[in-house]
Amino acid sequence: MSDTGKMYDVCIIGSGAGGAPVAAALARNGLKIALLERGPLYSDRDLKKDELTVCRMPMFKPDDAQGAREIHYGNAPPLFTNHLWTATCVGGGTRVMSGFFFRMKEEDFKPRTRFGAIDNAAHQDWPIDLADLQPYYDCVESDIGIDGSALVKKSNGSSMTPLKAHPVSTLIDTACAQLGLHPIPTPRAVLSEEWKNRGPCSYSGFCGSYACLTGAKASMHETYIKDALETGNVTLLPDHYVYSLEARGNAIQRVHFFGPGNAPGKIRARIFILACSSIETARLLLNSHTTEHPDGLANSSGLVGKNLTFTMPSEVTGFFKKDLFPSPNAASSPFVQRSIQDLHILNDDDLSYKRGGTVVFLFPHPNPIQRVMMLSYSGNQRIWGKRLKDRIREYFSYNHLMSDSFIDFLPNPQTFVTISKTTRDYWGIPSARIHIVPHLESIKSARIMAKHLVSLYNVMGAVGAYYNPNPFTAGELQHGTCRFGNDPKTSVLDPFCRSHDIKNLFVTDASFMPSGLPIPSTFTTMANSLRVAGHIYGKG
Amino acid sequence: MKKRTFLGILVSLTGFWLLFPVSKVTSLFNRLKTRPLSDHELQTAALIAEYIYPEDSDPGASALGIDTYCANQSSTSYFRRHIPSLRRVTACLDAESRKTDHSDFSAMHPEDRAAFLDLIASGKADHLYLGIRNDFYTLVDMTIEGCFSDPLHGGNRNARAWQILDGTFKKEWMYV
Numbered sequence A: 001m002s003d004t005g006k007m008y009d010v011c012i013i014g015s016g017a018g019g020a021p022v023a024a025a026l027a028r029n030g031l032k033i034a035l036l037e038r039g040p041l042y043s044d045r046d047l048k049k050d051e052l053t054v055c056r057m058p059m060f061k062p063d064d065a066q067g068a069r070e071i072h073y074g075n076a077p078p079l080f081t082n083h084l085w086t087a088t089c090v091g092g093g094t095r096v097m098s099g100f101f102f103r104m105k106e107e108d109f110k111p112r113t114r115f116g117a118i119d120n121a122a123h124q125d126w127p128i129d130l131a132d133l134q135p136y137y138d139c140v141e142s143d144i145g146i147d148g149s150a151l152v153k154k155s156n157g158s159s160m161t162p163l164k165a166h167p168v169s170t171l172i173d174t175a176c177a178q179l180g181l182h183p184i185p186t187p188r189a190v191l192s193e194e195w196k197n198r199g200p201c202s203y204s205g206f207c208g209s210y211a212c213l214t215g216a217k218a219s220m221h222e223t224y225i226k227d228a229l230e231t232g233n234v235t236l237l238p239d240h241y242v243y244s245l246e247a248r249g250n251a252i253q254r255v256h257f258f259g260p261g262n263a264p265g266k267i268r269a270r271i272f273i274l275a276c277s278s279i280e281t282a283r284l285l286l287n288s289h290t291t292e293h294p295d296g297l298a299n300s301s302g303l304v305g306k307n308l309t310f311t312m313p314s315e316v317t318g319f320f321k322k323d324l325f326p327s328p329n330a331a332s333s334p335f336v337q338r339s340i341q342d343l344h345i346l347n348d349d350d351l352s353y354k355r356g357g358t359v360v361f362l363f364p365h366p367n368p369i370q371r372v373m374m375l376s377y378s379g380n381q382r383i384w385g386k387r388l389k390d391r392i393r394e395y396f397s398y399n400h401l402m403s404d405s406f407i408d409f410l411p412n413p414q415t416f417v418t419i420s421k422t423t424r425d426y427w428g429i430p431s432a433r434i435h436i437v438p439h440l441e442s443i444k445s446a447r448i449m450a451k452h453l454v455s456l457y458n459v460m461g462a463v464g465a466y467y468n469p470n471p472f473t474a475g476e477l478q479h480g481t482c483r484f485g486n487d488p489k490t491s492v493l494d495p496f497c498r499s500h501d502i503k504n505l506f507v508t509d510a511s512f513m514p515s516g517l518p519i520p521s522t523f524t525t526m527a528n529s530l531r532v533a534g535h536i537y538g539k540g
Numbered sequence B: 001m002k003k004r005t006f007l008g009i010l011v012s013l014t015g016f017w018l019l020f021p022v023s024k025v026t027s028l029f030n031r032l033k034t035r036p037l038s039d040h041e042l043q044t045a046a047l048i049a050e051y052i053y054p055e056d057s058d059p060g061a062s063a064l065g066i067d068t069y070c071a072n073q074s075s076t077s078y079f080r081r082h083i084p085s086l087r088r089v090t091a092c093l094d095a096e097s098r099k100t101d102h103s104d105f106s107a108m109h110p111e112d113r114a115a116f117l118d119l120i121a122s123g124k125a126d127h128l129y130l131g132i133r134n135d136f137y138t139l140v141d142m143t144i145e146g147c148f149s150d151p152l153h154g155g156n157r158n159a160r161a162w163q164i165l166d167g168t169f170k171k172e173w174m175y176v
Helices: A019-028 A051-055 A111-115 A130-144 A168-179 A224-230 A278-287 A368-375 A385-395 A440-460 A522-536 B003-019 B022-033 B039-052 B066-073 B083-101 B110-121 B132-148
Strands: A002-013 A033-036 A069-073 A079-081 A234-237 A241-248 A251-258 A264-274 A315-320 A357-362 A399-408 A416-424 A430-436 A464-468 A505-507
Touching: A002 A019, A019 A033, A019 A224, A019 A234, A019 A522, A033 A224, A033 A264, A051 A368, A069 A416, A130 A224, A130 A522, A168 A357, A168 A440, A224 A234, A241 A278, A264 A278, A278 A416, A278 A430, A315 A440, A357 A440, A368 A385, A368 B132, A385 B039, A399 A440, A440 A464, B039 B066, B039 B083, B039 B110, B039 B132, B066 B132, B083 B110, B083 B132, B110 B132
Parallel strands: A002 A033, A002 A264, A033 A234, A069 A430, A264 A505
Antiparallel strands: A069 A079, A241 A251, A251 A264, A315 A399, A315 A464, A357 A399, A416 A430
């Protein structure tokens, strides 16, 4: 077993949106960091835009044996599968994100006060507010670059221009005006111009689910990890799977990992930061139980793994005649670049919890395999032969516009992570057992949002619109499982994301969130990661 | 059984388990199981794929080079997950066809082959073995991936499959 004997100031586990910003900020302040990542370090050469090897994610997910999980969707029989992984590679999910970067609004920090308590929901107000996070949102924006941001200055002092928008955006603007909605340009962590040695967007259309080859997308690999490595204070350790934290008393002494070639090893540090995604962070803490901490580390409240949330999916696709707008292939930009935040609050009598979400318009993913695969399903039935070919031809005789809504997934007692008693991964480590039951109010919100969008598509002149009512998430955005708060009895972390129980343990992935969000959470996770860094080096 | 023998067996089993955990043994077994496809299996795979994605005014799986795709891909870890399904279906089809035609499935008359696959696909042959329909669906996935992936992988010859999508295809779709 390798033990370098070296004592690091900080050991960070996970190099995605939660781990990379804190690594860069601490390294800039002179701390010696070990940054461990379970997945590999991919170069651009590894990440050609091949739909077979990249988009269906085998490069980014552990295989069935390494990423084995026991997943219970509602009352269905358990699946033993590698579902619900965000990308495992240096940079994490940010390497393949779409990069929709919205800020939280003031009311988003107080969901319980603003929208009230309801049966079977465990959402809580955040112990911080917008003023606490605002400076860090600004920092992230100016560090990584968001299109059209006034905070992103080019060398000549001017701001970066926004990304080009597809002509359908004008159609959306007109229809929204008729319905009293106020579309906004989608803020994206994608560069429209060359900046900080990163190239501009090539508008290839292969953005979400793909790694960016020009460096325009602000993945952690292109931004904070490069910054961190430039300081000389960070040791980046890809292919290091941390499976246990060794604690003595109320402090962690070292982490145990399997390194390249499955060689076991350990690393010592003064401070430990977990940022391995909400599911894996909870699993690591629960698997690190000792006689002193029989229910897992940092778990005196019994809340580690509880209150898992995602983003409640609500996907609507509109079918349009080809002459209404050009196909994304034929236009100068495949980005729609329009969003709606008017539906943040839903004044519908049918809802007890009136929180809605953010709508982002986009074109369906251009990957031909993915699109044909989708057409080979009719509900739960498969289609093949002549029927499949006819369906493909009919589907592609129209243009399609999609909307993805990011809706609050209410935390509830039926949605949680614990340790599987039956499933172990390739290394023999107990796997995560995940239970997912969306709250009825979240499902209702998703349907109401979908109705609004169908109306919008009708005004735009759609031939038809299709709402995918599947309430189960693909799992890219995970939150909860280690919620923060002031009371150690009702939270796992304090307001600076330090464990109430273990004094040298911080969590900086989205596990800290005590409620779901009506926006994609990546930007907030990064801003909070910088806030925690500020606290650690004493300037927060 | 003597106590000493029993303890000996117990210690041996524990030692074996520590050295070779179940997951590693299973993984090794799976690798052995997924040896490359034989010519006969490749031929059957192409016939099934043509049934799933047949030729009409647009090319079918065979014309798109599904056999080359399967041959090229059969050694990759990504494709290996399809192989057990393909083997089970091939063995079953051959066994059933020998009962009637005294020949392998691939030697059957095309209409008889299609009728046979109709039975499997529609769930009327579920009695043949448990999971035959799921195996067929795995082959639907394999066919779609083979036909619509980048020509670099052997299928989608001259990118002709992509032309059905909207009459054009974009250069950026190409891997090389």
